[in-house]
Ligand SMILES: *[C@@H]1O[C@H](CO)[C@@H](O)[C@H](O)[C@H]1NC(C)=O
């Protein structure tokens with residue numbers, strides 16, 4: 336069904352893209368133009384629905400996507416955005432948020448209003464970049480410090496009773512790099528009650544419990560450090576849109592990877608177009624998988640999608656004549672239907688249809704309306720193989 340919508344949209348986008356050249360040779364037909372505009376915007380709206388959105392995110396000048404999100408994307412997806420292993424990612428959505436407070440006092444606040452109420456929070460992590468101690472104070476008898484992350488319960492008060500310990504770690508004083516704290520409970524609370532989101536506070540102590548010189552243990556802040564080191568909240572969620580095919584399956588039973596080479600540069604859209612809509616295939620061509628490149632730039636989405644630029648959805652085309660060989664991967668039902676058709680036992684029985692019989696998911700890395708970078712997995716987007724059914 337989803338794939339069908341994509342095909343319809345791809346066709347609509349292409350036919351409207353082809354319009355200017357055809358209309359230049361004919362008198363302007365406004366009615367037809369209006370209609371095609373309507374079809375186009377309806378098609379784009381339906382495609383957005385496939386991607387779980389009501390409106391396309393705004394595309395103001397974007398910042399650089401966080402390296403963590405780029406690495407995560409490259410871990411779960413191949414160059415075409417196709418999921419490498421559907422069990423690598425827990426849930427189907429990963430959202431990153433930048434700190435809104437931009438304070439120098441190791442206090443942070445994240446705006447979660449873009450997370451849908453229906454999304455189930457699986458894990459939430461605070462990512463802080465620890466800087467090296469300032470050189471003037473590097474000599475110190477302590478090797479470790481204790482870093483506590485608190486949920487602020489009442490911002491108007493400033494006492495230890497009004498905060499709740501979420502996470503505590505021992506960190507080498509001389510280290511530098513990303514430190515990750517799990518704060519899932521607080522984020523679940525914030526999701527249930529937006530008003531309870533009063534932010535986070537970090538307190539650094541020696542192992543003996545005394546204060547640490549703030550020049551010794553420093554974390555990059557959104558205000559005075561490079562964007563690539565900004566404090567970040569990463570939330571793993573599931574929006575419940577997983578396909579039925581994945582549920583209840585043995586995680587060790589990994590599906591076959593697509594049969595045709597998926598790597599390498601995508602087909603230029605011209606050749607994909609001529610494959611789809613050009614000369615008719617010979618009638619005898621039997622059911623097989625052909626390319627169908629969905630180009631996000633052509634659809635007008637390249638402003639907010641970070642990766643991929645497009646993907647090969649493939650499509651299934653060809654006849655399913657009697658007798659169906661095993662390479663057609665026929666179901667028993669298709670085999671019987673093909674026999675009935677060949678014997679002409681019953682009128683009006685067609686040969687079976689050439690359709691996708693295995694579907695793969697793709698991943699999208701994109702900016703949402705609030706400039707947060709989101710990684711989302713969409714099931715059943717790529718025809719992995721075709722068969723007669
Ligand atoms: C086409 O649409 C425009 C507004 O979108 C409208 O003003 C115009 O009358 C329409 N033309 C026809 C022929 O329907």
Ligand SMILES: *[C@@H]1O[C@H](CO)[C@@H](O)[C@H](O)[C@H]1NC(C)=O
Pocket residue numbers: 446447448705
């Ligand atoms: C969070 O962001 C939304 C829109 O992006 C905004 O309407 C809302 O006021 C923000 N909330 C806070 C507490 O800043």
Ligand SMILES: *[C@@H]1O[C@H](CO)[C@@H](O)[C@H](O)[C@H]1NC(C)=O
Pocket residue numbers: 493
């Ligand atoms: C809270 O109190 C600490 C010391 O007890 C002080 O350093 C800090 O600036 C105070 N924060 C606010 C927001 O008043």
